[in-house]
Amino acid sequence: MIRFENVSKFYGREKVLDDLTFEIAEGEFFVLIGPSGSGKTTTLKMINRLIDPSQGAIYLKGKKINEISLRELRLDMGYVLQQIALFPNLTVRENIELIPEMKGWSKAQRLEKTKGLLDKAGLPADKYLERYPRDLSGGEQQRVGILRAIIANPPILLMDEPFSALDPISRKQLQDLTLSLQKELGITVVFVTHDIEEAKKLADRIAVFQEGQIIQVANPKDMAKNPANDFVADLFGGDRK
């Protein structure tokens, strides 16, 4: 569904992504993991064209993404960051309904979908619908951010360390919520983390980044069993052969 073909990125003379070729399947939960500065965010931002490659090409369902209109491309992709920027002057309902409103859904249709999602995310609609972001905990804000990203059923959800600022309990709840939404809606998720436990829990497949290169792409079991190098072996607990 999403294919990188020989993608490199330079900033000045520095090569921050080095010849990435990989493919993400439709409906897959695909996790990018690697140390800080290894190129995960740059790779993710290329999928919705916040950053363009210096070399190579990216395809969405076989079509080069720079031949798709930006508006269409971005409406097809929810995007969730570490610090969700909810609009502080809009209520929870208004924040979640932004994209449906742009798409011209009726008021009743928006409200019904928003209520359903809030209930599903453990934020009872009667309590949370008209609250403002300042009256939510960090975990609750992040939940609202996820609902906002998925309400219009985008086929793809991009998530960049979305839970790394949360306490362990909220983190686990949001991991579970994301997994259940992904399974239920069949969304393709591309998820950046630096936490191997999170990666193992969520991923269908993991791509390990190191200094701008992808060292290995595999499902967590195969990767633990056959790590491509010492770095991957260490990541999985250091079982070297």
Ligand SMILES: Nc1ncnc2c1ncn2[C@@H]1O[C@H](COP(=O)(O)OP(=O)(O)O)[C@@H](O)[C@H]1O
């Ligand atoms: N706008 C930029 N200009 C120059 N270098 C950048 C820019 N953005 C990112 N980089 C560099 O690219 C590398 C990869 O960054 P990034 O993709 O954010 O890594 P990660 O998300 O894995 O921590 C880093 O060395 C970073 O300093």
Ligand SMILES: [Mg+2]
């Ligand atoms: Mg990053």
